Amino acid sequence: MARALAAAEVRRRRGRPARLSREAILDAGLALLEREPDEPLTLARVADEVGAVPAALYRHVGSQAELLDGVLARVIGGIPLEIRRRARWETQLRDWMTGLRAHLLRYPAALRLIGSRDRTSPPWLELAASLVAILEGTRLRGAELARVQLWVMQTTMGVVIEEAAVALPDQIGAARASLRGMSAGGREKLAPLLPHLAALDADAFFDFVIEQTLAALKGRLE
Numbered sequence: 001m002a003r004a005l006a007a008a009e010v011r012r013r014r015g016r017p018a019r020l021s022r023e024a025i026l027d028a029g030l031a032l033l034e035r036e037p038d039e040p041l042t043l044a045r046v047a048d049e050v051g052a053v054p055a056a057l058y059r060h061v062g063s064q065a066e067l068l069d070g071v072l073a074r075v076i077g078g079i080p081l082e083i084r085r086r087a088r089w090e091t092q093l094r095d096w097m098t099g100l101r102a103h104l105l106r107y108p109a110a111l112r113l114i115g116s117r118d119r120t121s122p123p124w125l126e127l128a129a130s131l132v133a134i135l136e137g138t139r140l141r142g143a144e145l146a147r148v149q150l151w152v153m154q155t156t157m158g159v160v161i162e163e164a165a166v167a168l169p170d171q172i173g174a175a176r177a178s179l180r181g182m183s184a185g186g187r188e189k190l191a192p193l194l195p196h197l198a199a200l201d202a203d204a205f206f207d208f209v210i211e212q213t214l215a216a217l218k219g220r221l222e
Contacts, residue, residue: 092134
């Protein structure tokens with residue numbers, strides 16, 4: 001909220017030369033991400049937000065990629081701080097998964113900032129490194145640690161991406177509306193489950209995902 005108010009104050013000062021800083025530019029980018037999540041985050045839009053020309057931003061953020069990395073760092077930067085460092089690895093892993101989900105559902109547009117075919121944002125890799133640090137609290141090392149880290153990250157992100165795109169109740173409602181288009185055999189299998197799926201709470205379901213992840217990991221360690 002404070003960042004959004006700061007960006008609003010910058011907008012109110014338009015007509016005077018903008019007093020730019022890296023902090024103000026990233027604050028404005030984050031405010032845009034919150035206010036207009038479906039629009040691409042560009043240097044031109046951020047420049048307009050702070051009342052400057054795009055060229056003026058390059059002194060503080062050297063490129064479009066640097067802008068996106070900086071804004072993404074704002075979104076996910078608090079996640080490692082919410083991990084209870086003195087807790088057991090199981091608790092830390094739960095903190096990591098729930099923290100990632102909470103942050104990305106608050107800023108779903110940030111999912112587009114994570115990477116592309118040939119580049120992954122460094123703040124995202126820092127988040128992956130924090131997961132590795134947690135998993136090192138187990139006996140996992142080397143190739144097994146690499147596989148488990150990727151499995152946990154992709155499991156978490158798979159649920160978050162689905163939820164960010166369409167809320168769980170809407171997913172179930174859409175499935176119910178599409179039953180008529182299914183084959184008779186497929187409808188016979190799925191229809192009885194829909195009332196149970198409709199009763200699911202998104203937070204409770206994610207807790208289920210975490211519990212299954214922990215159980216599978218403990219079983220592998222044993």
